[in-house]
Amino acid sequence: MVNDTTRLLGLDGLVVDRVRLDPDGVPVVALSTADEQAQCCPDCGVRARRVKDWVTTRPRDLPVAGRATRLRWRKRRWHCDHGGCRRRTFTEQVAQVPARHRVTARLRQAAGAAVADGARTVVQSARDHDLSWPVVAAAFTAHAGVVLPDEPEPVEVLGIDETRRGRPKWVFDQVSQAWQSSVDRWHVGMCDLSGGQGLLGQVEGRTAQVVIDWLGHRSQTWRDQVRYVAIDMCTIFKSAVREALPHAILVVDHFHVVQLAHQALNEVRRRVTVQVRGRRGRAGDREWDLRNRLTRSARRMRAERVDKLCDEIAGLPAGISVPVLAAWNAKEDLLDLLALARTHPDRENVARLLHRFYQRCADSGLPELARLATTIEIWWPQILAFLHTGITNAGSEGTNRVIKTVARDAYGFRNPINQRLRTRCATTRKSRGHLNPA
Secondary structure (H helix, E strand, O other): OOOHHHHHHOOOOEEEEEEEEOOOOOEEEEEEEOOHHHHEOOOOOOEOOEEEEEEEEOOEOOOEOOEOOEEEEEEEEEEOOOOOOOOOEEEOOOOOOOOOOOEOHHHHHHHHHHHHOOOOOHHHHHHHHOOOHHHHHHHHHHHHHHHOOOOOOOOOEEEEEEEEOOOOEEEEEOOOOEEEEEEOOEEEEEEEOOOOOEEEEEEEOOOHHHHHHHHHOOOHHHHHOOOEEEEOOOHHHHHHHHHHOOOOEEEEOHHHHHHHHHHHHHHHHHHHHHHHHOOOOOOOOHHHHOHHHHOOOHHHOOHHHHHHHHHHHHOOOHHHHHHHHHHHHHHHHHHHHHOOOOOOOOHHHHHHHHHHHHHHHHHHOOHHHHHHHHHHHHOHHHHHHHHHHOOOOHHHHHHHHHHHHHHHHOOOOOOHHHHHHHHHHHHOOOOOOOOOOO
16 A cells, blocks of 8 residues: 555555654664566566565665665565576565665666766765765666766867877887886867767877877768867877868867967077076066066057066066067967957958068067967967957867866776766766756
8 A cells, every 4th residue: 555655765666564663763664565567477477376485685765855764675585487498586676675675776877877866986986875976886886877978969060179198108118218208098089069968079199190089980961070180289180180070170279379468478488588597587677577577478468568568577687578568469369360260351451560570579589489380370270260250179188178177076096987078077067957056
């Protein structure tokens, strides 16, 4: 008979016989089987008629109304009398408590969902649900297999970026008398930058072939719908996209272009400081004190601040001020060029600013600026695509931040497959409706 207590407990196929309190005040719920299907043999499906004996199990379950409970299910073990069945005996089971399971299905599902959808670690979920680490890890894997799509939806803008999944290991090569990397673990992630799918997938390694293989596993229709691919200035990704998506337009993320300009400026500053002062820069050296202001965009500074910065650079020793000012001006020329993005620039304006940047680098005679200009020339078609589209790879960079956070929370991963599964669940929470920033 189904009573109100049974409805409150909500375990289909089981009925509450009575409830008592343990000496410590925890409710102990006595259960019996209400599902007639539990009397049927799980192998042949024939209804059993003879009872062998009775057993009592203690499955763990979720709290009821916020209060922990202890279940005591007294169930029967049956004889299977069907002649063609190899199974001789079996015990009753229901969907929420399968045979040989000590945890209810809803508790297992809640523990797995806490990791996949609630951004908890396996240890946190195990502690919260009073389960062991292996049980929660298995529950998470099962839950992730249900909620994650087998294949990503088509995307228009694809982002590709890599993240290191561990420190490299070095060995000394006796032949070359140099240290060489023996293990360098990377994950390359593909992200949806135009929709809300988040991380589409990850592959282990940092080679063009692994990216080509991942793209090759997608259907031809899926690949044909990719119009743009955003990357950093990595020749590995460039060759992979050219091989697997020859029709797609490559776009270089402007953050990495700015980063190269800042790197060239800092290298010039450090080199001339050593040449003039005979040592590295330190506090008290004005060019060292200005190092952060030098890498700040002049567009984000007031005019009087820019004038003051130029005056301070001019006041440095001639061997320092001239190259530093040239490198700073070249950096600003490049930033002015990148600022044309999302403004629908015409070819004349783009050509004028690009020529000004090249001319500045050539007139300076600085090797750092010559290298920077060469890099810009090599990647100019992809940089020009950024100026026309304004597409960035910021979504992939944000995904990498989440990936590293998940790895830190877990104190690292030994199994890369588990890491990719945890990462994909964490980075797709928003698209699955489990991320509410408010």
